[in-house]
Amino acid sequence: MLKLTKKADYGLMALKYLAEHPETVALSAKDVADAYGIPAQLLAKILQLLTKHGLLRSHAGMNGGYALARDAREISAYEVIHAIDGPFFITSCTKGTKSCELTPSCTIKEPLARVNETIAGVLKSISIQDLAEHEHPAGRARETQGLVELTL
Amino acid sequence: MLKLTKKADYGLMALKYLAEHPETVALSAKDVADAYGIPAQLLAKILQLLTKHGLLRSHAGMNGGYALARDAREISAYEVIHAIDGPFFITSCTKGTKSCELTPSCTIKEPLARVNETIAGVLKSISIQDLAEHEHPAGRARETQGLVELTL
DNA sequence: TGTAATTCCGACAGAATCGGTCGTATACTA
DNA sequence: TAGTATACGACCGATTCTGTCGGAATTACA
Ligand code: SF4
Ligand code: SF4
Numbered sequence: 001m002l003k004l005t006k007k008a009d010y011g012l013m014a015l016k017y018l019a020e021h022p023e024t025v026a027l028s029a030k031d032v033a034d035a036y037g038i039p040a041q042l043l044a045k046i047l048q049l050l051t052k053h054g055l056l057r058s059h060a061g062m063n064g065g066y067a068l069a070r071d072a073r074e075i076s077a078y079e080v081i082h083a084i085d086g087p088f089f090i091t092s093c094t095k096g097t098k099s100c101e102l103t104p105s106c107t108i109k110e111p112l113a114r115v116n117e118t119i120a121g122v123l124k125s126i127s128i129q130d131l132a133e134h135e136h137p138a139g140r141a142r143e144t145q146g147l148v149e150l151t152l
Numbered sequence: 153m154l155k156l157t158k159k160a161d162y163g164l165m166a167l168k169y170l171a172e173h174p175e176t177v178a179l180s181a182k183d184v185a186d187a188y189g190i191p192a193q194l195l196a197k198i199l200q201l202l203t204k205h206g207l208l209r210s211h212a213g214m215n216g217g218y219a220l221a222r223d224a225r226e227i228s229a230y231e232v233i234h235a236i237d238g239p240f241f242i243t244s245c246t247k248g249t250k251s252c253e254l255t256p257s258c259t260i261k262e263p264l265a266r267v268n269e270t271i272a273g274v275l276k277s278i279s280i281q282d283l284a285e286h287e288h289p290a291g292r293a294r295e296t297q298g299l300v301e302l303t304l
Numbered sequence: 305t306g307t308a309a310t311t312c313c314g315a316c317a318g319a320a321t322c323g324g325t326c327g328t329a330t331a332c333t334a
Numbered sequence: 335t336a337g338t339a340t341a342c343g344a345c346c347g348a349t350t351c352t353g354t355c356g357g358a359a360t361t362a363c364a
Pocket of ligand 2: 009010243244245246252253254255256258259260261264
C-alpha cells in the first residue's frame with residue numbers, strides 16, 4: 001500500500017551518505033552498508049542499479065567504489081525511486097505490461113493518473129541535497145519550500 | 153512500490169459509483185461489482201470495511217445495500233485508503249508495530265516523514281466528488297484546484 | 305411463518321512482490 | 335599475481351496481496 005520499498009529507502013540513504021562525504025573520491029558499497037547496518041550485498045546491487053541509471057559513477061578495483069555522478073541538488077528522489085523500482089505508477093493500469101483487465105470499464109483511472117502526476121511532482125521536487133541538509137533535529141534552519149499544484 | 157492496492161482502488165470506484173447514484177436509497181455490493189466487473193465477494197468485504205469506518209451506511213436484508221454516510225464532497229481519498237489499507241505510511245518505520253530495525257541509525261526517516269505528510273495532504277484534498285465530477289474526457293470543465301505545500 | 309436477498313465475519317489458499325543471499329565473472333590497483 | 339571491488343544472474347524464504355469459501359445474522363415481503 002503506497003509504501004516505499006526498502007530498496008528505494010536504502011538507495012536514498014546511500015545517496016545521502018555520499019552527498020555528505022564530498023571530499024572522498026569514492027566509497028565502497030561496504031563502507032556505506034556498514035555505516036547504517038544495511039545488508040552489504042543488497043546495497044551493492046542497489047548501487048549498481050543507480051549506476052546503470054546514471055545517478056552514480058562507479059569504479060572497480062582497490063580504492064574503488066561509488067560517487068555521485070552529479071551535484072546532490074541535481075538528483076531527485078523521484079529518479080532514485082525510478083531507477084530502483086522502475087516506472088512510477090500508483091495504479092496497476094498504465095503499467096505497460098500486465099495492466100489491470102478492467103481498465104476499459106474503470107472510470108477513476110483518469111483522475112488517479114493526475115494524482116499520480118502530482119505525487120511524482122512532489123518526489124521530483126526533492127533532491128538528495130534536501131535530505132542531507134536536514135540533519136538539524138529542530139527544523140528551524142533554512143527550509144526548502146516547494147509548491148505543488150494539484151489539478152484534478 | 154508506492155502503489156495503491158487494488159482494494160483501495162475498488163473502494164474508490166465503488167464510492168464514486170454511489171456518489172453518481174444519489175437517487176437510489178441503497179445499492180448492493182453485487183450491483184456495484186457487476187457494474188465494473190469487480191469480484192463481488194471481495195468488494196463486499198471492502199464495503200464492509202468502509203462501513204465500519206463510517207464512510208458508508210449499510211442496510212441488510214432485501215433491497216438493502218450501501219449508501220454514502222456523508223456528502224461525496226466530505227469524503228476524501230485519504231479516508232478511503234486509510235479505512236481499507238490501514239494507517240498511511242510510505243516508510244516501514246513509524247508503522248507502530250514492526251518498525252524497521254535500523255530506525256535508530258537511519259537519517260532519512262525525518263525528511264521522509266514530511267514527504268509522507270505531503271502526500272497524505274494531496275490525498276486528503278481529493279474528495280469522492282472530485283473523482284465523480286470528471287467524467288468529461290477532455291478536462292476543460294471547471295477544474296478543482298488544490299494547492300499543496302511541501303516544506304522539507 | 306418461511307424464503308430470498310443481503311450484510312457480516314473469519315479462515316484460507318494461490319499468486320505476486322519483496323528482501324536478502326550466494327556464486328561467479330570481470331575490472332582495476334599495486 | 336594477489337587482493338579488492340564492482341557486475342550480474344539465479345535463487346529462496348517471508349510477507350503481502352487478491353480472491354474464494356462457508357456460514358451466521360438481518361431484513362423485506364409474500
Ligand atoms: S484501471 Fe481502474 S481499477 Fe484497474 S488499475 Fe487502473 S485505476 Fe485501478
Ligand atoms: S527507518 Fe529509515 S530505513 Fe527504516 S524504514 Fe524508516 S526510513 Fe526506511
